[in-house]
Amino acid sequence: MAVTILDTGAEAVIEKHPHKDGSAGSFIVKKRVEKTYRHPMLDKSLRQFRTRREAKILQTLQTLGFPAPNLQHLNDRETEIHMQYIEGDKVKDILEENHVLYSREIGRRVAELHMKDIIHGDLTTSNMIRCKETQKIHFIDFGLSKISDKVEDKAVDLHLLERALESKHHKIFKECFENVKIAYAEINPQHQLVFERYEKVRTRGRNKAK
Ligand SMILES: Nc1ncnc2c1ncn2[C@@H]1O[C@H](COP(=O)(O)OP(=O)(O)O)[C@@H](O)[C@H]1O
Ligand SMILES: [Mg+2]
Incomplete structure (x- = not known):
């Protein structure tokens, strides 16, 4: 199964990925992409801020047992989240x-x-x-x-x-x-x-x- 792009919104690109180990199901990669109309440093910190915030809340929701995607990974540059795919x-x-x-x-x-x-x-x-x-x-x-x-x-x-x-x-x-x-x-x-x-x-x- 290949990677598919589910959405390219105003803020982020949403990709659906098959699990690397071949297990069933998929995961979502939400990437906040560069916005060239913003100052590069401001742009990066804004993307990091929103991504971190989203990751933090997803983690909290997980501990509460609230129905939202489980957080699976936050990348090093902190502009990309991997989360559970909700079918x-x-x-x-x-x-x-x-x-x-x-x-x-x-x-x-x-x-x-x-x-x-x-x-x-x-x-x-x-x-x-x-x-x-x-x-x-x-x-x-x-x-x-x-x-x-x-x-x-x-x-x-x-x-x-x-x-x-x-x-x-x-x-x-x-x-x-x-x-x-x-x-x-x-x-x-x-x-x-x-x-x-x-x-x-x-x-x-x-x-x-x-
Ligand atoms: N975890 C997920 N499982 C299934 N579909 C998702 C998931 N996350 C995003 N999507 C799909 O991608 C779309 C855009 O994602 P969203 O997080 O709402 O980004 P945006 O900030 O661009 O609106 C959603 O409306 C949904 O269709
Ligand atoms: Mg949305």
Whole structure:
């Protein structure tokens, strides 16, 4: 089996590699490539910072047993991560099949992250894969994640998710987000504070758009 390129995003190239020892399955190599429009030194340190941060969070998630790819390797130059390949469907492509159930699962998972003070930073249905093996929704793409106990950061995370649902799943997004919130509230005892702040974040966003 050869190496295949799965994605060349704005920030990284995602390659799928067969295991070198011939064992079944694959792993993902996420390479943050040089951006020539940035100063070379700034570019390198930014790529290293984001890669290290992503690696650190993946490690933490592993110890928590949270459904995300296991970290397998961080390369010497620290601009490349090797991680577990999650085989399955992108939630973006299957949400409509069972949107209430999936939205509830997403809400529970986001609540679990927030209770550990992990802010995902890019909650979209393209960054969630329903794993064929575990049948769970696994979260990926922790390049913009951070550790924070601030209610504001959690509220912004939820608001970004709402915006992402609105833009990619317009017909059902209201019901989806309602169910995200229901499940989130069941898990996170801090939900009331987060929701109150979320309303403020929303109003702020609306006023800015005017
Ligand atoms: N561990 C993984 N398992 C399976 N597919 C992955 C994995 N990591 C990334 N991908 C695929 O590559 C795409 C881009 O990866 P992502 O980490 O989201 O990078 P970007 O920051 O460019 O969005 C994902 O939407 C997904 O399709
Ligand atoms: Mg992504």
